[in-house]
Amino acid sequence: MTALRQTLLRMIMLTLLGACPFLLSAQNIDIQSEDDKPIEERLVYNHQNSLKAAIHSRGFGAGFKIGRIKSIHLVRNWEAEFVSLHSLKEIKTLNIATYNTRPFVYGKLNYAYVIRFGYGEDRRIFGKPYWGGIETRWTYEAGASLALLKPYYYYVVSYQPNPTGGYIEKIEERVFEKGLDILGRSAFTKGIVETKLSPGIHASLGLGFDIGKSRTRVQSINVDAKAEFFPLGVSIMESEQNKRFFITFMLSYNWGTRFNKY
Numbered sequence: 001m002t003a004l005r006q007t008l009l010r011m012i013m014l015t016l017l018g019a020c021p022f023l024l025s026a027q028n029i030d031i032q033s034e035d036d037k038p039i040e041e042r043l044v045y046n047h048q049n050s051l052k053a054a055i056h057s058r059g060f061g062a063g064f065k066i067g068r069i070k071s072i073h074l075v076r077n078w079e080a081e082f083v084s085l086h087s088l089k090e091i092k093t094l095n096i097a098t099y100n101t102r103p104f105v106y107g108k109l110n111y112a113y114v115i116r117f118g119y120g121e122d123r124r125i126f127g128k129p130y131w132g133g134i135e136t137r138w139t140y141e142a143g144a145s146l147a148l149l150k151p152y153y154y155y156v157v158s159y160q161p162n163p164t165g166g167y168i169e170k171i172e173e174r175v176f177e178k179g180l181d182i183l184g185r186s187a188f189t190k191g192i193v194e195t196k197l198s199p200g201i202h203a204s205l206g207l208g209f210d211i212g213k214s215r216t217r218v219q220s221i222n223v224d225a226k227a228e229f230f231p232l233g234v235s236i237m238e239s240e241q242n243k244r245f246f247i248t249f250m251l252s253y254n255w256g257t258r259f260n261k262y
Contacts, residue, residue: 043215043260045069050218050256052081056226057249059084063116065254075122079141085112085246087236094184101155101184107238109176110149110196111188114228118143122208135210139222142203147234150195151175153186176238200230206250218256225249 048067054060063081070076092103120141128135156174158181159167173186206224213219226248233242 045215045258045260047261048075048218048256048258050220050254052222052252052254054081054083054250054252056083056251058086058088058246061250061252065256067122069258072127073124075137077120077122077141079116079118079120079143081116083114083116085114085147085234085236087240089237089239095182098183102186104154104182104185105152105237106182107176108152109235109238109241110152112234112236113148113150115146115148116143116202118202120204128210132213137208137210139206139208139224140204143201145200145202145228145230147198147200147230148195149198149234151191153190154180155183155186157181157183178238198230198232198234200228202226202228204250208254216258218254218258220254222252222254223250224252 046069048065048069050065050067052061052063052065054062061081061083063079065077065079067075067077087108090105090108092105094103095101118141120139122137122139124135124137126136153173153175156172158170158172160170162168171183173190174180175191204224204226206222208220208222210218210220228246228248230244230246233244234246235241235243
């Protein structure tokens with residue numbers, strides 16, 4: 001038994017000694033491959049700018065970030081975005097008694113859009129391994145919001161007395177009122193000059209996942225929760241007028257470039 005054990009130990013030692021040259025050569029190859037990388041992949045950058053396309057629990061949006069890389073752990077951003085804002089109570093319907101009409105949302109008062117400006121930071125949680133992978137960061141941001149409320153017009157049927165007797169049927173464009181005989185939604189351009197503004201504030205917290213393979217390119221997926229408050233209220237539906245507080249969840253894709261600016 002002792003002889004067998006010694007024989008096995010010798011075989012293991014010989015195997016390890018025989019593998020050492022191959023392990024060392026592989027290590028040298030890896031090191032060499034790092035040295036052979038283009039110079040732009042080995043520099044440390046201090047700026048990054050990116051665009052964003054997003055979908056959230058109340059609509060869609062787009063935006064951009066202007067970032068300053070303070071260290072490998074911290075990026076500070078100035079952000080701006082434009083998003084649509086829908087009510088969770090919106091249900092599209094169609095007047096099947098009429099041809100060539102647009103679907104409409106019964107009880108809708110306004111189209112709502114929000115412009116946001118803010119300041120935020122990305123703080124690293126887990127960095128990428130030397131061979132690549134995904135970097136994870138905390139993201140948080142806060143700033144000012146401005147809601148744009150454009151009236152939602154309907155095509156409706158109204159009946160006016162006829163001097164000769166009876167009534168005249170007339171089609172008009174009107175905002176929502178209970179009891180209207182609605183044919184369909186009016187053109188989006190109707191009521192643009194009547195757009196109203198409602199200022200507010202917002203703050204968000206989330207996670208960012210950097211999936212880019214190049215140091216010169218920004219490529220990440222972000223998941224954020226955003227809280228927003230409008231003191232004057234936002235009226236989207238007749239059933240929830242002057243709603244002041246909104247919580248949304250956003251999934252966004254960010255892409256852009258990193259560069260040095262001295």
